Amino acid sequence: MYFGDNSGIEAKAVPGTSIPGHQRIWHNQHADSVRYLTGDALRGLAARFTSILSDAIAKVDPSDPVDSGEWVTIEDFYPWWRSRVIAAATTAMFGPHLLRLNPNLEEDFWRFADSIPTLVKRYPAWMAPRAHAARATMLASVKKWHAYARENSDYTFCGDKAPKWDEYWGSLWLKVRQRWGQDTGIMNDDGLASEDLALTIAASANAVPMAFWYLIEIYCDPALLSRVLPKLETAVTTPASPNKGQPATFDLSPVLASPLAQSIYAEVLRMRISLLLNRCPDHKDHQIGPWTLKKGAYMTLPTAHIGYHNKTTLSEKKDMTPKMRFSTEHLEGIWVPYGGGALMYPGRHFAKQEMMGSVTVFAHYYDWR
Numbered sequence: 001m002y003f004g005d006n007s008g009i010e011a012k013a014v015p016g017t018s019i020p021g022h023q024r025i026w027h028n029q030h031a032d033s034v035r036y037l038t039g040d041a042l043r044g045l046a047a048r049f050t051s052i053l054s055d056a057i058a059k060v061d062p063s064d065p066v067d068s069g070e071w072v073t074i075e076d077f078y079p080w081w082r083s084r085v086i087a088a089a090t091t092a093m094f095g096p097h098l099l100r101l102n103p104n105l106e107e108d109f110w111r112f113a114d115s116i117p118t119l120v121k122r123y124p125a126w127m128a129p130r131a132h133a134a135r136a137t138m139l140a141s142v143k144k145w146h147a148y149a150r151e152n153s154d155y156t157f158c159g160d161k162a163p164k165w166d167e168y169w170g171s172l173w174l175k176v177r178q179r180w181g182q183d184t185g186i187m188n189d190d191g192l193a194s195e196d197l198a199l200t201i202a203a204s205a206n207a208v209p210m211a212f213w214y215l216i217e218i219y220c221d222p223a224l225l226s227r228v229l230p231k232l233e234t235a236v237t238t239p240a241s242p243n244k245g246q247p248a249t250f251d252l253s254p255v256l257a258s259p260l261a262q263s264i265y266a267e268v269l270r271m272r273i274s275l276l277l278n279r280c281p282d283h284k285d286h287q288i289g290p291w292t293l294k295k296g297a298y299m300t301l302p303t304a305h306i307g308y309h310n311k312t313t314l315s316e317k318k319d320m321t322p323k324m325r326f327s328t329e330h331l332e333g334i335w336v337p338y339g340g341g342a343l344m345y346p347g348r349h350f351a352k353q354e355m356m357g358s359v360t361v362f363a364h365y366y367d368w369r
C-alpha cells in the first residue's frame, strides 16, 4: 500500500494520481496523527501519562530499594527510570492490556528497537535471525492485543460521540486507525499489527531516552537544578500523601510555559537527538540552490549534524532584556529534531509533555544526586 500510494500526504491528491480515498495511506496517516496528537486529544493523552506515572511511582514496592526511604546507590539508573516511563506512555496511548497480555513487552520492545538499524538494511532472516525474531515477537504481541481489544470493544464506534479513551484500545486514535486499516480492504491482521507496532516505536523510542536526558542535564548541574526545581514544583496541584497512599496530581501548564524549562528541552533535543530525515522528490526534479535532486532520488538529512554545525545569524543584543522568553525564531532549518516542512512531526507536543512531565513527577517524589 505504501509503495503503491503516490497521491501525497495532502487532503487533495497529487494531480494525475488515482488512488481511491480509502487507500490513501500517506495522507490518512498524516492527517490522523495531526488530529489525535493535538488539541483536546493531546491534553487527554498528556494528562493520562502524568497521572499513570504518578500513580505507579506512589505505590511503594517493598522489594525496590529505591522505595526504602533511605539513600541508595544504583549502578545504572536508566533501566529503573525507563521502565516506569515507558509503562506510563504505553498505557496512556494503548491502554493497559497491551502490557498486561505481554509481560515481556518492555524487554521485547528495546530488543526490537535495537534491531531496526539491521532490519532497515533489509537483510534476509537467515542473515539477521535475531533482528527478525525480535520483530516477529513484537508483532505477535500487538496481534494478540488487537484480537483481545476487538473482542471486547467495538472499534467502529470511533466518531465524535465515542469516548476519547477506553481500556481496550487506549486512545480513540487506535480505534480510528483500526477502522481505517480494516476499511482499506487490503490490510490483514499482520498489516494492522505492523502499523501499530510502528506507532509503539514512534511513541517511545525517542521520547523515553530524551526524557532521561532531560533529567540528567538538569540534575547533573546543581546551579541549574536549584533554578528548575521550584518551577517543576509549581505543577503540583495536590502533593502526594504517602500515609493515605494518595498519589500527587499535576497540571503541567506552568512548566510547559516556563522559558527556562523549555530552553533546556530545546537544547536537550538539539544535542541528544540524532535521526535521519528522509525525503524524495517523487514527482519531478527538485532544485535547491545549485543542486538538482533527480526525481526518485533519496535525500537524507542528519539532524545531529544540522544541530551541531550550523550557526544562527541571530544578533539580538539590543533585545537582551532581563525578562526571559523562549522561542525558536531564527532557527528555521537549524533546530530540526522533529524534522520540518509539511511532514514536521505532529506529536512533538506530546513528546515535550512526556519529557517535562516525567521529570516533574520524578522530582516531586525523589531526591537524586
Ligand code: HEM
Pocket (backbone or CB within 6 Å): 029, 030, 031, 033, 037, 202, 203, 204, 206, 207, 210, 273, 275, 277, 278, 337, 338, 339, 340, 341, 343, 344, 345, 346, 347, 348, 350, 351, 354
Ligand atoms: C523526542 C521525541 C521524538 C522525536 C525527536 C521525534 C521525531 C520525529 C521525526 C523526525 C519524524 C519525521 C518527520 C519528518 O520526516 O520530517 C517523526 C514522525 C512521526 N512521529 Fe515522532 N518523534 C518523537 C516522539 C514521538 C511521539 C511521542 C509520538 C507519538 C505519540 C510520535 C509519533 C510520530 C508519528 C505518528 C510520525 C509520522 C508523522 C506523519 O506521517 O506525518 N513521535 N517523529
